[in-house]
Amino acid sequence: MVSQKALQHAEKCRFCWMCRHLCPVQHQTGKELNTPRAKGLLLSMLSKGTAEFDKDMAKAMYECMLCDACVNDCCTGYQPPLFIREARTEAVVNDLAPAAVMQCIENIENSGNIYGAEKPSFGQDGTDVLVYIGEVAACKVPEMAKAYLRLLKKAGVSAKVLDCEPASGMMLADLMGYVQEVTDQAKSCADAINATGLPTVVVLDSYDAEIMKQHYAEWGCEIKAEVVTATAYVAKLLEDGKLTPKAEAKGAGACHDDDRLARSFHEFAPVRDIAKAAGYTLTEMFNKERLAKSCGTAVALSYMPGITTKVASGRWADLCRTEAKAMLTANPQAYLCLSQCVPEGMTLVDLYTALNEVV
Numbered sequence: 001m002v003s004q005k006a007l008q009h010a011e012k013c014r015f016c017w018m019c020r021h022l023c024p025v026q027h028q029t030g031k032e033l034n035t036p037r038a039k040g041l042l043l044s045m046l047s048k049g050t051a052e053f054d055k056d057m058a059k060a061m062y063e064c065m066l067c068d069a070c071v072n073d074c075c076t077g078y079q080p081p082l083f084i085r086e087a088r089t090e091a092v093v094n095d096l097a098p099a100a101v102m103q104c105i106e107n108i109e110n111s112g113n114i115y116g117a118e119k120p121s122f123g124q125d126g127t128d129v130l131v132y133i134g135e136v137a138a139c140k141v142p143e144m145a146k147a148y149l150r151l152l153k154k155a156g157v158s159a160k161v162l163d164c165e166p167a168s169g170m171m172l173a174d175l176m177g178y179v180q181e182v183t184d185q186a187k188s189c190a191d192a193i194n195a196t197g198l199p200t201v202v203v204l205d206s207y208d209a210e211i212m213k214q215h216y217a218e219w220g221c222e223i224k225a226e227v228v229t230a231t232a233y234v235a236k237l238l239e240d241g242k243l244t245p246k247a248e249a250k251g252a253g254a255c256h257d258d259d260r261l262a263r264s265f266h267e268f269a270p271v272r273d274i275a276k277a278a279g280y281t282l283t284e285m286f287n288k289e290r291l292a293k294s295c296g297t298a299v300a301l302s303y304m305p306g307i308t309t310k311v312a313s314g315r316w317a318d319l320c321r322t323e324a325k326a327m328l329t330a331n332p333q334a335y336l337c338l339s340q341c342v343p344e345g346m347t348l349v350d351l352y353t354a355l356n357e358v359v
């Protein structure tokens with residue numbers, strides 16, 4: 001069963017309601033079962049032998065975006081995603097995970113990504129930096145990846161993209177916890193990146209950047225290059241005058257802080273710098289920066305599209321309460337989720353494409 005550490009967190013959360021108002025899944029489903037507290041209670045009951053780990057309990061553990069909004073708000077330092085991930089490991093090991101989850105895992109085993117698709121080649125063999133595209137941008141939002149590479153070219157940066165880019169391990173970790181298969185993927189990925197010998201790896205998807213920067217070292221597979229988020233890298237190119245935008249007024253927009261930039265990196269300024277350079281006048285949604293509400297993840301969209309689309313619609317509702325008509329994002333997973341339910345009269349903007357229009 002789950003570790004003592006995870007159980008300790010579950011035991012504390014089961015009595016507590018303090019972060020329930022921040023859970024985007026609870027908001028959109030209205031289910032008590034989807035509060036962090038309820039998931040802690042389920043595991044507590046399991047450890048006391050008063051409940052069985054069955055398919056319903058497993059399903060509840062997957063109705064979570066692992067967005068860390070609860071963790072960020074917890075003044076006592078407890079972490080629901082810690083026990084939720086471990087419960088997912090149990091679900092997979094005991095063949096209780098939802099069929100759609102198992103399909104994603106099978107796709108990873110067969111193709112290296114949750115889509116079971118072949119990643120396209122970006123035909124880039126430059127010598128300054130390696131750009132890690134990630135499976136979501138490669139398979140589902142390739143225009144964002146191409147726009148990013150065009151920006152680097154305009155800035156005079158010679159970029160390389162691995163032809164057979166290995167998975168970072170991020171998707172598998174969300175599906176079945178931090179198991180050996182995830183560290184195996186991480187090692188292969190780090191080896192491929194290190195083999196390029198390039199000094200910098202720019203990571204397009206902040207979810208990939210998070211696992212690389214915050215977990216690889218503890219697994220003994222540190223990336224030798226400096227790992228930089230794509231947003232921070234382009235913001236620096238703007239600051240250094242390598243990209244010089246023409247003045248163009250595009251109206252009011254609000255930046256969506258994705259889960260990892262918001263809560264793992266606390267990186268807020270670069271995406272706003274890019275948005276301003278692209279011509280937007282910025283306003284803010286109520287839940288912003290560290291408190292930003294999740295709009296869903298690509299993996300959750302794959303195994304539970306209905307709930308994830310509702311979560312994305314919750315983020316659109318936040319935008320609708322501002323004067324802005326444009327949701328601005330530089331994250332492929334956020335773009336993919338938000339694109340499922342764009343309200344009439346609103347626009348979803350990929351900031352790399354928008355910046356390309358003015359530089």
Ligand code: SF4
Nearest residue numbers: 013016018019074078
């Ligand atoms: S994470 Fe913290 S605030 Fe949320 S339920 Fe657990 S103990 Fe309470």
Ligand code: SF4
Nearest residue numbers: 023064065067068070
């Ligand atoms: S990680 Fe996010 S979705 Fe999951 S319980 Fe916490 S707030 Fe809810």
